[in-house]
Structures are given as structure tokens and as C-alpha cells.
Amino acid sequence: MPDFKDATNFTLILAFIVPGLITVYVRSRFISGRTPSHTENVLGYLVLSLLYYSLTVPFLEQALKVQEPWIARVAVWIGLTMLGPALFGVLLGAWAQKEWGIWIARKLNLSTIHVIPAAWDWRFSKIPPGGMFVMATLTSGEKVAGFFGTSSFASSDLGERDLHSFRGRKVDAARR
Numbered sequence: 001m002p003d004f005k006d007a008t009n010f011t012l013i014l015a016f017i018v019p020g021l022i023t024v025y026v027r028s029r030f031i032s033g034r035t036p037s038h039t040e041n042v043l044g045y046l047v048l049s050l051l052y053y054s055l056t057v058p059f060l061e062q063a064l065k066v067q068e069p070w071i072a073r074v075a076v077w078i079g080l081t082m083l084g085p086a087l088f089g090v091l092l093g094a095w096a097q098k099e100w101g102i103w104i105a106r107k108l109n110l111s112t113i114h115v116i117p118a119a120w121d122w123r124f125s126k127i128p129p130g131g132m133f134v135m136a137t138l139t140s141g142e143k144v145a146g147f148f149g150t151s152s153f154a155s156s157d158l159g160e161r162d163l164h165s166f167r168g169r170k171v172d173a174a175r176r
Contacts, residue, residue, distance in 0.1 A: 019052050019085035020045030026089025031096045031116060031125065052088050056080065097125070124154035136163060 021038070024045065038045075053060065063076045095101060105112045116122045131149030138144065148154070148163070155162045
């Protein structure tokens with residue numbers, strides 16, 4: 001990964017890595033699962049940035065023409081490198097959450113791999129607006145049940161699986 005020692009590298013990182021980074025960050029607010037480290041995901045950021053730019057080519061042409069006043073140029077570039085990728089992340093998050101890609105693949109008789117790695121994460125990412133009744137069986141065999149609503153929480157960390165219900169009690173992963 002380029003470093004910040006040279007102004008050219010800074011510009012390249014800003015132009016080709018930051019939009020993808022922002023897109024991934026915003027998209028991750030809509031889905032659960034493990035997010036790779038930044039060093040593992042640099043190529044992914046680059047690919048997402050290039051995809052984003054391919055969709056915004058008409059705007060890029062206009063942005064390159066803006067020279068004066070300097071504040072307008074800054075505003076355009078902030079919009080293209082930060083606000084646009086954030087909107088792109090929202091769209092990708094909605095795409096994943098609503099499973100539109102899976103729907104299209106099914107229509108084409110194709111199989112897909114789900115982006116959510118565990119059934120636990122998938123179930124708790126689809127809580128109905130009014131909440132739901134949950135029964136968990138712990139590894140000890142004990143069953144714990146309760147209402148899981150908007151004030152409840154289910155961890156998606158593989159090493160720390162736990163549930164917390166505002167009206168119930170915490171169920172620790174070690175006992176699950």
C-alpha cells in the first residue's frame with residue numbers, strides 16, 4: 001500500500017482507496033459479519049472505487065471542469081470522494097439486506113453464497129419491527145427464552161456470541 005510520504009501518493013490514496021473504504025464502511029452498517037482488516041481489503045477498496053467511478057463518469061467530467069472558485073472545486077471533490085461513496089454504500093447495503101442479488105440469481109437459476117456467514121447472524125439481522133420471541137438452547141442443555149425487540153442485542157462476533165434482551169438477561173456465549 002502506498003504511504004503518505006509523497007503528496008502524489010496521498011492524492012492516489014484519496015482518489016482510489018478512500019471512496020472504496022467509505023463504501024465498505026457504510027455498507028457494513030447494513031449487514032453483519034466479519035470485516036477484513038484494511039491491509040487485507042486494499043484491493044477490494046480499489047475495485048469498489050473503480051466501480052463507483054465507472055458509475056459516476058458523467059459527473060467526473062463536470063467535476064474536472066470546475067476550477068474557480070476554489071471552494072466550489074473542494075465541494076465537488078468532497079462530494080465525489082466522500083458523499084457519493086457513502087450513498088453508494090447505502091445502495092450496496094440495501095442490495096445485500098433486501099437480497100436483491102439473490103432474487104436475481106434465483107430468477108436466472110443460479111446459486112449464490114450468502115454474504116452473512118452464520119445462520120445466527122442472518123436470523124438476528126431480520127428482526128421484525130415489533131420484535132420476536134426467541135428461545136436459545138445453551139451448550140449446557142438449558143433453554144432460555146424471552147422477547148427480542150428493538151432494545152435487544154445479538155453479538156455477531158464469532159468469539160463472543162451472546163444475546164441481551166432489555167427485559168431479559170444476558171446469555172453468554174460460553175454457555176450457549
